[in-house]
Amino acid sequence: MALLPRVVSVNVGSAQPTEHSDADFTGIDKRPAPGPVRIxxxxxxxxxxxxxxxxxxxxxxxxxxxxxxFAREDLDEWSAVLGRTLSNGIFGENLTTSGLDVTGAIVGERWRAGTALLEVTAPRIPCRTFAGWLGERGWIRTFTQRAAPGAYLRVAEEGHVEAGDEVTVLDRPGHEVTIGVAFRALTTERELLPRLLTVEALAETARRRLGGAPD
Incomplete structure (x- = not known):
């Protein structure tokens, strides 16, 4: 019997010095919060x-x-690939989930997590800060090739979320552009970019990458 989608942990980070970012500091070191977190x-x-x-x-x-x-299932797959244990939050994710197809989430679909309502907006694009944090050679290429990037979310309704809360997908747009499709379009398969042009929920940071979309 499949487990209900839920939040495994809610992770927050503090500023830490890094040589891998132009900002000189990074908040990628996210750690599980002990109780409810306000969203x-x-x-x-x-x-x-x-x-x-x-x-x-x-x-x-x-x-x-x-x-x-980011899905706990994807972290477990990476643990096997990298040969080391990956803790919740290690990819800089705020919500570590289980039982939820994050890569297959439709851009614009809405999740009820705890008392917050969240809307899927864009895939995560790996950067050198991420690579430096993990210390894995060729990490940006390796992460990109797997094309399971995790999802950024917009806050549609404010609330609280904590570990153990169920995640309910309330509605899904009909355009069929998933986080996986959007990621591939923005990275390795730019011929897919036109599919993103009419996706209203797409985050502005991702939309700025569409300027070179083929006709």
Whole structure:
């Protein structure tokens, strides 16, 4: 019997020095919070989670990327590939989920997690800060090839989320552009870019990459 989709952990981070970011600091080191975390609509470059810090605000945070979710199942697959245990939050995700097809989520679908309502907006594009944090040679290429990037979320309704909360998919748009499709379009299969042009829920950071979409 399949388990109900749920939040395994809610993760927040503090600013840590790094040599792998132009910002000189990173908030990628996310750790599980011990209790409920308030989810709100952030300002530009801010995180949607109370107590969570983002440092390179050019590419992270803001209303369209308020929360980052990654599946525990994908972390387990990476653990096997890399030969080491990967803890919840290690990919910089705010929500570690289980029983939820994050890669197959439709851009614009909405999740009820705890008392918050979240909307899927974009895939995560790997950066050198991520690669430096994990310390894996060729990590950006390796992560890109697997094409299971996790999903950024917009806060449609503010609320609280904690470990153990169920995640319910409330509605899904009919355009069939998934997080996986959007990621491949933005990275390795640019011929897919036209499919993203009419996806209204797509985060602005991802939409800016569409300028070179083929006709």
């Amino acid at each position: 709100t609509v952030p300002g530009p470059g801010g995180s949607g989670l109370a107590g969570d810090v983002l440092c390179d605000t050019r590419f992270h945070g803001g209303p369209g990327q308020a929360v980052y979710a």
